[in-house]
Amino acid sequence: MTGVIDRARELDEEYGIFNALAESDDSMGGGRLEGVAVSVKDNVCVMGMETRAGSRVLEGYRPPFDATVVKKCRGEGALILGKTTQDEFGFGTFNVNTPFKVPVNPHDRERSAGGSSGGAACLTSVADFPHLALAESTGGSISCPASFCGVVGLTPTYGRTSRWGLVDYANSLDKIGVMGKTVADAALLLSVISGPDEYDSTVSQAPPEDFTGYLGNGVEGLRVGVPREYFGEGVDPGVSEAVWGAVKGLEALGATVKELSLPHTGVSLASYYIIAMAEASTNLAKFSGLRYGLHLPLEGAFDEYFSRVRARGFSEEAKRRIILGTFTRMAGYRDAYYMKALRVRTRVIEDFKRAFAEVDILAAPTMPVVAPRFDEISAMEPIQHYMMDVLTVAPNLAGIPMISTPCGRVDGMPVGLHLMADHMEEGKLIRATHALEVSA
Amino acid sequence: MKAVIGLEVHVQLETESKLFCGCSTDSEGAEPNGNTCPICLGFPGAKPKVNRRAVEHAVKIARALDCEVQPRFYFSRKSYFYPDMPKNFQITQYEMPLALGGHLLLDDRRIGITRVHMEEDPARLVHVGGSISSSLYTLIDHNRSGVPLVEIVTEPDLTSSREARLFLRKLSLILEHLGAYDPGREGGLRVDANVSLEGGQRVEVKNITGFRAVEDALNYEIIRQESMADMGISVMRETRHYDAESNTTSTLRLKEQEEDYGYITEPDLVRIDVDEAWIARLESEMPELPDARIQRYVEESGVPRFQAGIMVNTGLDLSRFFEESIRLFPRPGVVANWIVTFLLKSLNYEGLSLRESKVNPETFVELLALIEEGTITERLARELIKEYVGTGESPRALVERRGLASAGRDELGEAIGEVLSDNRKAVADYRAGQTRALDYLLGQVLRRIRARGDPVEVKRLIREALDSE
Numbered sequence: 001m002t003g004v005i006d007r008a009r010e011l012d013e014e015y016g017i018f019n020a021l022a023e024s025d026d027s028m029g030g031g032r033l034e035g036v037a038v039s040v041k042d043n044v045c046v047m048g049m050e051t052r053a054g055s056r057v058l059e060g061y062r063p064p065f066d067a068t069v070v071k072k073c074r075g076e077g078a079l080i081l082g083k084t085t086q087d088e089f090g091f092g093t094f095n096v097n098t099p100f101k102v103p104v105n106p107h108d109r110e111r112s113a114g115g116s117s118g119g120a121a122c123l124t125s126v127a128d129f130p131h132l133a134l135a136e137s138t139g140g141s142i143s144c145p146a147s148f149c150g151v152v153g154l155t156p157t158y159g160r161t162s163r164w165g166l167v168d169y170a171n172s173l174d175k176i177g178v179m180g181k182t183v184a185d186a187a188l189l190l191s192v193i194s195g196p197d198e199y200d201s202t203v204s205q206a207p208p209e210d211f212t213g214y215l216g217n218g219v220e221g222l223r224v225g226v227p228r229e230y231f232g233e234g235v236d237p238g239v240s241e242a243v244w245g246a247v248k249g250l251e252a253l254g255a256t257v258k259e260l261s262l263p264h265t266g267v268s269l270a271s272y273y274i275i276a277m278a279e280a281s282t283n284l285a286k287f288s289g290l291r292y293g294l295h296l297p298l299e300g301a302f303d304e305y306f307s308r309v310r311a312r313g314f315s316e317e318a319k320r321r322i323i324l325g326t327f328t329r330m331a332g333y334r335d336a337y338y339m340k341a342l343r344v345r346t347r348v349i350e351d352f353k354r355a356f357a358e359v360d361i362l363a364a365p366t367m368p369v370v371a372p373r374f375d376e377i378s379a380m381e382p383i384q385h386y387m388m389d390v391l392t393v394a395p396n397l398a399g400i401p402m403i404s405t406p407c408g409r410v411d412g413m414p415v416g417l418h419l420m421a422d423h424m425e426e427g428k429l430i431r432a433t434h435a436l437e438v439s440a
Numbered sequence: 441m442k443a444v445i446g447l448e449v450h451v452q453l454e455t456e457s458k459l460f461c462g463c464s465t466d467s468e469g470a471e472p473n474g475n476t477c478p479i480c481l482g483f484p485g486a487k488p489k490v491n492r493r494a495v496e497h498a499v500k501i502a503r504a505l506d507c508e509v510q511p512r513f514y515f516s517r518k519s520y521f522y523p524d525m526p527k528n529f530q531i532t533q534y535e536m537p538l539a540l541g542g543h544l545l546l547d548d549r550r551i552g553i554t555r556v557h558m559e560e561d562p563a564r565l566v567h568v569g570g571s572i573s574s575s576l577y578t579l580i581d582h583n584r585s586g587v588p589l590v591e592i593v594t595e596p597d598l599t600s601s602r603e604a605r606l607f608l609r610k611l612s613l614i615l616e617h618l619g620a621y622d623p624g625r626e627g628g629l630r631v632d633a634n635v636s637l638e639g640g641q642r643v644e645v646k647n648i649t650g651f652r653a654v655e656d657a658l659n660y661e662i663i664r665q666e667s668m669a670d671m672g673i674s675v676m677r678e679t680r681h682y683d684a685e686s687n688t689t690s691t692l693r694l695k696e697q698e699e700d701y702g703y704i705t706e707p708d709l710v711r712i713d714v715d716e717a718w719i720a721r722l723e724s725e726m727p728e729l730p731d732a733r734i735q736r737y738v739e740e741s742g743v744p745r746f747q748a749g750i751m752v753n754t755g756l757d758l759s760r761f762f763e764e765s766i767r768l769f770p771r772p773g774v775v776a777n778w779i780v781t782f783l784l785k786s787l788n789y790e791g792l793s794l795r796e797s798k799v800n801p802e803t804f805v806e807l808l809a810l811i812e813e814g815t816i817t818e819r820l821a822r823e824l825i826k827e828y829v830g831t832g833e834s835p836r837a838l839v840e841r842r843g844l845a846s847a848g849r850d851e852l853g854e855a856i857g858e859v860l861s862d863n864r865k866a867v868a869d870y871r872a873g874q875t876r877a878l879d880y881l882l883g884q885v886l887r888r889i890r891a892r893g894d895p896v897e898v899k900r901l902i903r904e905a906l907d908s909e
Contacts, residue, residue, distance in 0.1 A: 044485075045484070045485035051484070051485070053484070058484065061484060063478075063483065063484070063485055064478060064483070065478060065485070065486075067485060163487065163708075164485070164486075164487055165485040165486075166485060167484040167485050168484075168708075170707070171707035171708050172707035198489070199487060199489065200487050200489075200708075201487070201488075201489055201490065201708065201709050201710050202707075202708065202709075202710055278702075278704050279704060279707055281519075281702075282517050282519050282529050282702070282704060285519055285521065285527065285528035285529055286482050286484070286526065286527045286528050286529075287484075288521065288528060290523065290526070290580075291481060291482075291483075291526065292483065292484065293484075302522075302523050303521060306521055326519075326702060329519075329702035329703065329704050330700050330702055331700050331702075334702070334703075338704060
């Protein structure tokens with residue numbers, strides 16, 4: 001598969017996809033992924049391959065181990081192709097928050113591929129060889145770029161896949177998931193990477209499932225809920241229309257549809273960002289130039305050295321999140337922010353649990369808009385960046401599985417349909433999106 | 441003014457592997473940073489995993505201190521930047537610790553235990569060429585990173601430095617009985633002490649290693665606070681550093697500079713739900729604790745309480761020594777008396793601990809058997825025990841080698857006969873009523889048998905010989 005690596009290099013030059021690329025084909029073959037190139041988001045460790053999570057502070061870090069998901073792919077015969085571009089540590093929605101390459105949208109080079117798993121989505125869209133992508137979502141980092149690039153992005157239940165080997169953003173939210181051109185592709189890769197792992201205590205003990213078994217099961221009798229709050233202000237009318245079209249399509253295939261309410265949707269964004277930044281600010285503390293990553297000449301006291309490494313190594317968004325995250329957990333503010341955010345998170349989970357007592361899946365737009373242009377993005381304030389995640393953070397906070405699948409176009413750009421299901425119910429998402437895919 | 445003292449005691453647990461990874465905790469003689477892995481080095485991508493054995497040790501400690509093990513508990517991240525912490529946060533417990541609300545009895549004094557929780561030890565810093573401030577550079581040894589610690593926090597119930605030392609002795613004894621702690625491990629027990637004078641501000645003295653040092657540090661700090669009060673200066677709330685070499689404390693930081701650790705729950709570890717059956721099993725595995733052991737010595741072996749107390753409180757190895765000795769020589773009263781009165785004194789004189797000495801129960805009871813069978817006198821035995829403690833040589837072999845066995849009846853009879861016939865004047869004096877003459881004759885006989893006999897017995901035999909002459 002050396003040809004694949006050469007081709008990947010060409011695509012990288014055209015679209016800005018890789019932070020590191022395999023030098024040779026070391027795949028073993030002989031499994032469910034024989035002949036398949038698997039790309040890995042930069043924040044997932046590949047033994048011996050520079051793993052920077054999109055950050056300068058990790059320059060030179062070559063992990064001495066494979067992430068569990070990578071190991072499982074190798075075990076199924078895959079070629080580990082390279083490390084795909086992303087926002088630094090996953091801090092972003094447009095994959096522009098990185099000192100390295102910024103991937104462009106395959107449908108319009110002036111537009112963002114989405115983030116933070118931008119390289120993964122972009123490659124999934126443009127690969128003209130058998131390819132699957134390992135991506136990662138904290139608050140929507142699989143769904144968003146999948147939606148913008150018009151591919152399938154599946155974020156599993158929190159605990160369905162092992163995080164061993166993932167460079168942490170916010171550990172209670174991070175989930176390694178998959179992207180593919182088709183639902184079948186996504187179902188296959190998820191089947192390979194899910195299951196218990198002794199190296200990650202937060203992984204569910206549920207035995208691995210073969211998710212490809214759900215393909216072709218149809219949606220007859222499947223109850224689809226449409227949450228009102230997900231079609232409110234800020235959602236592009238064209239996007240709403242395309243998503244409703246897909247919902248009607250499910251109804252036509254035998255599903256039942258009802259509207260319902262998820263009342264805590266409005267506060268989920270604040271809760272998400274507080275928890276994510278609080279955790280991130282502790283995770284990023286370890287990057288101080290002592291044992292791995294960026295090193296600078298040893299001068300002055302240790303804290304001066306740490307400060308120099310961190311000032312040089314982190315870019316602006318990382319610094320912003322470290323400061324905000326540290327603030328929300330400081331004595332005197334901790335109860336008002338961090339602890340309160342945890343309580344809100346429980347409310348958000350309860351919202352979903354109530355909904356799933358009535359319906360099997362929820363349908364909404366993945367992103368309120370189609371991929372914005374880079375000039376639009378640079379005019380946005382940080383808070384406007386964060387607002388873009390308003391539709392994806394609630395299911396990520398709740399740890400429920402979600403899938404984004406293309407459902408039409410607005411201004412020639414793909415629109416994503418977002419389906420969500422209860423914990424461990426990825427099968428229903430696969431059934432529904434596959435039914436739509438084959439009926440299109 | 442009364443001192444008010446509370447302690448935070450950190451104990452290194454005797455587990456085989458570290459708290460969150462499989463690395464060995466036994467780093468004696470190990471290459472620096474040899475017992476490490478991506479987890480305890482905090483490599484990006486690595487995740488901790490709780491060592492169940494360490495949790496079980498901690499539960500037993502909590503129960504031995506009569507603490508309530510919480511139905512659920514979790515770990516937290518304590519954030520601060522320091523080169524001894526590879527992640528720049530420490531995984532510890534904060535809001536929901538392992539156990540709350542126990543106590544430890546010091547005779548009839550009840551010292552409250554606020555909480556017991558688990559955490560990981562940071563790396564060891566080696567300051568090369570001087571102290572932390574004067575060294576040329578500092579090396580970091582991560583062999584200690586992730587070694588399981590249990591932190592035991594007391595209520596401010598202690599009232600003197602001596603009481604603090606007694607508390608620590610008792611605590612370490614309990615930990616030793618539980619097999620959770622090795623008193624021989626260097627730095628295995630580290631203490632932060634909070635001390636104030638009644639009505640005054642609280643001062644925290646950080647990182648004191650060893651019982652003696654705790655007493656010294658507290659003494660220094662109490663006197664410092666008293667003299668400040670005498671001079672009308674108010675004590676400031678602060679954290680102080682104890683320097684064992686100069687036996688002084690110095691300001692580390694004032695209250696306003698206190699670190700804000702920004703605790704969050706450790707998101708890589710799941711909450712631990714405790715089920716009753718598990719606690720019950722651990723309780724059933726718990727060994728006899730020191731107070732119960734003392735009671736047993738008193739009730740089953742008839743040892744005086746003060747002797748039982750001394751033996752048990754000296755350490756688990758002495759208790760084991762006593763128990764093995766009475767198995768070999770089943771006269772507990774004699775054994776206890778000899779241990780407490782003579783063995784400990786001799787060890788002390790030699791400056792040895794039981795562990796360091798070559799003494800063992802097999803050879804120790806030989807000494808008692810030699811007395812009992814009349815081979816040597818008790819008085820000689822008291823002399824010999826010093827030599828035995830010093831060299832560890834079997835007392836029986838020693839007596840034989842040096843020909844120290846008491847003179848037999850024949851030898852004694854012969855010696856008495858010779859002395860009486862050689863000293864007729866003294867015999868005459870004795871008969872004339874001069875009792876001092878008998879002492880003279882005794883001295884002569886003892887010299888002839890080279891003191892290998894009980895003077896009282898010898899004196900009786902001389903009198904017998906004189907009366908029958």
